[in-house]
Amino acid sequence: MAVALQVLPRLARAPLRPLLWGGPGARLASGMALAEQARMLFENTIGAVLPGPMMHRALSLDPSSGQLKVRDRSFQLRQNLYLVGFGKAVLGMAAAAEELLGQHLVQGVISVPKGIRAAVECSGKQEMLLKPHSRVQVFEGAEDNLPDRDSLRAALAIRQLAEGLTADDLLLVLISGGGSALLPAPIPPVTLEEKQTLTKLLAARGATIQELNTIRKALSQLKGGGLAQAAYPAQVVSLILSDVVGDPVEVIASGPTVASVHNVQDCLHILNRYGLRAALPRSVKTVLARADSDPHGPHTCGHVLNVIIGSNALALAEARRQAEALGYRAVVLSAAMQGDVKSVATFYGLLARVAGAHLTPPGGAGVSVEEEEQLHEQAAALQLPDLQLKEALEVVKGAQGPICLLAGGEPTVQLQGSGKGGRNQELALRVATELGQRPLGPVDVLFLSGGTDGRDGPTDAAGAWVMPELASQATAEGLDVATFLAHNDTHTFFHRFQGGAHLLYTGLTGTNVMDVHFLALAPGCMVGLYTSHPGPLLHVHSPNHNGTMAALFRP
Numbered sequence: 001m002a003v004a005l006q007v008l009p010r011l012a013r014a015p016l017r018p019l020l021w022g023g024p025g026a027r028l029a030s031g032m033a034l035a036e037q038a039r040m041l042f043e044n045t046i047g048a049v050l051p052g053p054m055m056h057r058a059l060s061l062d063p064s065s066g067q068l069k070v071r072d073r074s075f076q077l078r079q080n081l082y083l084v085g086f087g088k089a090v091l092g093m094a095a096a097a098e099e100l101l102g103q104h105l106v107q108g109v110i111s112v113p114k115g116i117r118a119a120v121e122c123s124g125k126q127e128m129l130l131k132p133h134s135r136v137q138v139f140e141g142a143e144d145n146l147p148d149r150d151s152l153r154a155a156l157a158i159r160q161l162a163e164g165l166t167a168d169d170l171l172l173v174l175i176s177g178g179g180s181a182l183l184p185a186p187i188p189p190v191t192l193e194e195k196q197t198l199t200k201l202l203a204a205r206g207a208t209i210q211e212l213n214t215i216r217k218a219l220s221q222l223k224g225g226g227l228a229q230a231a232y233p234a235q236v237v238s239l240i241l242s243d244v245v246g247d248p249v250e251v252i253a254s255g256p257t258v259a260s261v262h263n264v265q266d267c268l269h270i271l272n273r274y275g276l277r278a279a280l281p282r283s284v285k286t287v288l289a290r291a292d293s294d295p296h297g298p299h300t301c302g303h304v305l306n307v308i309i310g311s312n313a314l315a316l317a318e319a320r321r322q323a324e325a326l327g328y329r330a331v332v333l334s335a336a337m338q339g340d341v342k343s344v345a346t347f348y349g350l351l352a353r354v355a356g357a358h359l360t361p362p363g364g365a366g367v368s369v370e371e372e373e374q375l376h377e378q379a380a381a382l383q384l385p386d387l388q389l390k391e392a393l394e395v396v397k398g399a400q401g402p403i404c405l406l407a408g409g410e411p412t413v414q415l416q417g418s419g420k421g422g423r424n425q426e427l428a429l430r431v432a433t434e435l436g437q438r439p440l441g442p443v444d445v446l447f448l449s450g451g452t453d454g455r456d457g458p459t460d461a462a463g464a465w466v467m468p469e470l471a472s473q474a475t476a477e478g479l480d481v482a483t484f485l486a487h488n489d490t491h492t493f494f495h496r497f498q499g500g501a502h503l504l505y506t507g508l509t510g511t512n513v514m515d516v517h518f519l520a521l522a523p524g525c526m527v528g529l530y531t532s533h534p535g536p537l538l539h540v541h542s543p544n545h546n547g548t549m550a551a552l553f554r555p
């Protein structure tokens with residue numbers, strides 16, 4: 001996986017050059033080029049939302065006066081700066097903060113995913129590592145994104161640092177997705193194990209991140225404004241890399257520097273909705289009952305500045321720019337893609353059919369009015385506040401060549417089986433099923449779904465890419481897609497299918513702005529699409545069964 005990351009810069013630097021298509025084997029060649037480009041687009045999109053550049057955009061220090069500017073607010077630094085952080089992108093954020101503010105930094109504690117330092121080191125991203133004698137103490141924990149003893153130790157160290165601050169101090173809080181699991185401090189008598197079980201059950205039953213984090217806040221000392229309270233009377237500046245649709249600061253990492261607006265009734269509704277209220281451990285009931293009668297009410301956070309410094313929308317804007325540089329007409333459909341993964345897959349299936357029909361030359365499939373209506377109905381059912389479907393279809397209608405429809409967000413999976421997978425792999429496989437159900441005519445179609453953190457669910461893949469032929473090819477390999485889907489076993493499927501060639505492997509990326517989805521369509525025999533294919537052998541990073549690298553595309 002480390003090797004995989006090292007490949008990225010080479011791909012990114014490869015010159016764009018035209019690939020002429022047509023003649024025998026053109027469909028296959030263009031299909032392979034789509035895969036190569038989609039994969040590259042994914043990697044470059046992640047490259048654009050790495051923590052360093054976003055921190056540099058948000059912070060500036062005047063070295064002579066010691067004035068720190070965060071957006072339009074100024075803070076006076078005089079050896080009074082402390083730092084804490086928790087989340088999948090926080091190592092790189094802390095490294096950037098140290099680089100920018102090092103001489104003012106007195107002490108710091110961060111909680112980051114297990115193995116991230118080694119992964120970053122192997123990938124050669126030195127700029128995402130802290131200095132050798134850093135004043136920032138690093139805890140690694142929360143393997144598989146679940147709170148554990150290591151992240152509990154980190155949370156206690158963070159609380160201790162915050163509680164020791166005075167009114168003269170400034171606490172910089174670095175927050176990114178995955179922060180909830182990396183900052184567990186359950187209110188006694190709730191134990192870590194009880195909190196872990198409840199979180200797992202809620203997630204497995206399809207609870208949204210808003211619901212999940214409402215419960216987490218109610219049971220935590222530090223979430224829902226608790227950290228800000230612990231740091232009072234120090235001033236607090238939180239820099240937040242959003243991994244939640246709509247960038248709600250109170251939800252991201254369970255809002256440790258944002259006062260919670262939820263009450264116990266909200267929690268009970270959620271627990272009821274997922275059939276968990278009756279079986280609650282006594283400790284959870286005790287804490288909820290206590291909160292109900294708390295005379296102090298929710299924490300106040302008037303001493304806090306919360307700033308979003310990076311988001312999925314930013315990643316998609318970059319993806320669009322890159323897709324256009326590759327010769328696609330590109331449109332961002334939505335940065336708020338959410339809902340059940342099955343409905344989202346149906347939407348993409350319909351979208352591919354409608355867009356594909358528009359792209360088909362005269363005499364081809366033609367657009368079915370019924371399908372276009374179904375597409376709009378499905379889109380309405382998803383209730384995406386920022387969906388640009390009409391605009392996208394206009395672009396498709398006017399397109400002469402390949403198009404790339406981009407979206408991002410975080411669909412949810414209702415786990416029914418005990419297989420190994422993640423929402424990106426599950427979405428991709430479901431879209432493949434949709435695409436395979438009806439031939440699309442002479443149009444090459446590719447759908448890619450990947451998590452920008454590089455970890456899809458509890459797997460080491462970031463996601464997967466698919467094409468309409470997948471289901472029939474799988475059958476030929478003796479793999480029944482429906483069975484794998486029924487068991488939520490999509491990682492096992494992709495691992496076996498074509499030797500894992502459709503999995504996306506980036507390793508831990510060091511950032512986390514949710515997932516991105518690319519739907520690329522190209523008329524089958526078109527000429528003049530650009531590729532960055534560097535030469536006789538393109539290195540891609542799909543480990544085969546032994547975990548070694550496979551070179552997949554040969555001209």
Ligand SMILES: Nc1ncnc2c1ncn2[C@@H]1O[C@H](COP(=O)(O)OP(=O)(O)OP(=O)(O)O)[C@@H](O)[C@H]1O
Nearest residue numbers: 145177178413419420421422423426455456457488
């Ligand atoms: N076997 C599976 N198949 C499909 N999805 C799964 C499977 N196992 C877990 N998931 C899903 O993976 C998600 C958890 O993934 P992950 O650990 O990457 O969290 P995340 O939401 O990306 O992390 P964060 O919120 O911290 O950014 C949950 O939505 C869960 O339903």
Ligand SMILES: O=C(O)[C@H](O)CO
Nearest residue numbers: 177178179180252253
């Ligand atoms: O950590 C969390 O709570 C999720 O990643 C949402 O931010």
